Amino acid sequence: MLTRTRMLAVLLSGLCWTQGAWAQGSPTGPAVVATIKPLQFIAQAILDGEGSVSALIEGSDSPHHFNLSPNDRLRIEQADVLLWIDPKFEVYLAALFADTAASESSLMVTASAISGLTLHRYPDGELDPHLWLSQGNALLIAQALTEQLACIYPDKAPHFRAALDQFRSGIDKQAQALLRRFSNQHVADYLVYHDAYRYFEHDYGLTHSASLVADPDIQPGMREVLELRETISASSPACILLEPDASPALVNTMVQNDAVKRITIDLLGNSLESSANAYRQLIDHVATGFLSCLNI
Incomplete structure (x- = not known):
């Protein structure tokens, strides 16, 4: 599994690096597999019609208690990027994600390790994993994903960065409107x-x-x-x-x-x-x- 230090280095440097190997794109286009739908939504905004984005955990399934199907395992193996919160939140996926990262088949983006995120903790010191509910955090996740996809698929980099700009603009407008609603x-x-x-x-x-x-x-x-x-x-x-x-x-x-x-x-x-x-x-x-x- 990518360590926090290595993941931060990857995200900050913008290098296409996965467990010692230079990441290479698939001829079928970008494939991002997110663990939960909020992360899928963020990734969907960046791909914006290019490639595929899917979520492993949907409906009544819980990130804490989840059984993978053979199709789920195949999606993980074929993904360019795996996007998740961290091994404590999606605990039942931690071992498989570690094996996938070790095999150098996919780049793993751990959202809670991205530099600059606002992170809250419970009184017992445990991380509150619902970090996607901060629009600022969502934007940082989108930025990290954009840079990784742009490295893996340089010919599509302008598309990803334009989508990021649009995502940022939409979030800024939404946040300003909500601040007005909730203030005073x-x-x-x-x-x-x-x-x-x-x-x-x-x-x-x-x-x-x-x-x-x-x-x-x-x-x-x-x-x-x-x-x-x-x-x-x-x-x-x-x-x-x-x-x-x-x-x-x-x-x-x-x-x-x-x-x-x-x-x-x-x-x-x-x-x-x-x-x-x-x-x-x-x-x-x-x-x-x-x-x-x-x-x-």
Whole structure:
């Protein structure tokens, strides 16, 4: 697996280098395989009709618990670039990605290792992996991918860089519009099902008062439930932001006030079709959830 130091060197130098070998393009054109749809959306904006981009994890699949099909393995082997968050987020893919990188068949771009990213951590020191919810981070990922693709396919470099400029312009306009929506407003108290919104909240000056679960894959104990119910009752939140796989029973147990609005946000954008505009559509979806939740 590429070390953090080597990956940073690759990204900063712009060299087409993969585990000791100069990367060479395929005659069929660029092939990017992303682990999750938000990364696929970013890559789609840069390829913009050239080659192929696909996501390994879609629908109800979880990055934490995922079984690869033979077709998935073939896509990984044939990819020019593998784009993922890091081995702690897509833990079930870590060993295979390490083997693929060691075989020198694909360049691996680890998003969390890209220089300049804004990274947030939980109180226990673990990285919050939902870094795609920062538009600035998305742009840095797009820049890193652009340089690697431009090296592998130099004849297509002008296309990739023009697509990057368009992606940057779209993100800038979207961010300015959202800043106007979220600024100078009295923001009501709100809850989140899972503490996954830090990047978006940081960008737009928002802070939730409590999260129902520390880990969506682990149900809280009865003591935690009772303590949180008391905290929620005292704070009188206006709404709670849920995720598609949130447990209705747990939510109803903890949030017993029917006046608390329930808004569902799909952080992975599984309902969106991949396109050059899909990343901005994902951010619009997240923003709409917050705006509806907070009556802004």
